[in-house]
Amino acid sequence: MSKKTAITALNLQPVDPLPEKTQKYFDICEEKLGLVPNVLMAHAFDVDKLNAFSGLYNNVMLAESGLSKLEREMIAVVVSSENKCFYCLTAHGAAVRELSGDPMLGEMLVMNYRVADLPPRQKAMLDFAVLLTNAPATIEEEDRQALRDVGFSDRDIFDIANTVGFYNMSNRVAAAIDMRPNDEYHASHR
Numbered sequence: 001m002s003k004k005t006a007i008t009a010l011n012l013q014p015v016d017p018l019p020e021k022t023q024k025y026f027d028i029c030e031e032k033l034g035l036v037p038n039v040l041m042a043h044a045f046d047v048d049k050l051n052a053f054s055g056l057y058n059n060v061m062l063a064e065s066g067l068s069k070l071e072r073e074m075i076a077v078v079v080s081s082e083n084k085c086f087y088c089l090t091a092h093g094a095a096v097r098e099l100s101g102d103p104m105l106g107e108m109l110v111m112n113y114r115v116a117d118l119p120p121r122q123k124a125m126l127d128f129a130v131l132l133t134n135a136p137a138t139i140e141e142e143d144r145q146a147l148r149d150v151g152f153s154d155r156d157i158f159d160i161a162n163t164v165g166f167y168n169m170s171n172r173v174a175a176a177i178d179m180r181p182n183d184e185y186h187a188s189h190r
Helices: 020-033 038-043 047-062 069-083 086-100 103-115 120-134 141-149 154-177 183-187
Strands: none
Touching: 020 038, 020 047, 038 047, 038 086, 038 154, 047 069, 047 154, 069 086, 069 103, 069 120, 069 154, 086 103, 086 154, 086 183, 120 141, 120 154, 141 154
């Protein structure tokens, strides 16, 4: 049995007691996921920061979009792979395995999405995500057009960009504070 590790390298304790609305949100996470994601616990020292983070996450990942939930999770994994974000690779790799029903896809995206047999739409989406992560100043109209050519609307391109931006931000915060994934993610959906 592994020992329980700290959620982050920082000594920031959750507000105690949590506000009723926050506790209800955590209870829903526990009920639906079987856990409260450590990323939420890491923000729980400041309820305003937690609410801002959760609101942006919910908008980027769960709001109406031409991108499926799986496609948004795929972006999260590929961006996190480029950034070598242990937390997000573990948590979102589990989500890709769950949503796709394919543990190999999750592992391929973690290691190198280019080895996955992806449809042209998803390959172009992930190519754009990598370009935006590694060389944002080089994005040109031809890069956006490549997404349109495989069926993405301009709104979809905006959603891709926001998803990429959200995970680049999250990856940097997770790296800076040594955020650790919940142990449950490691074995889920394999």
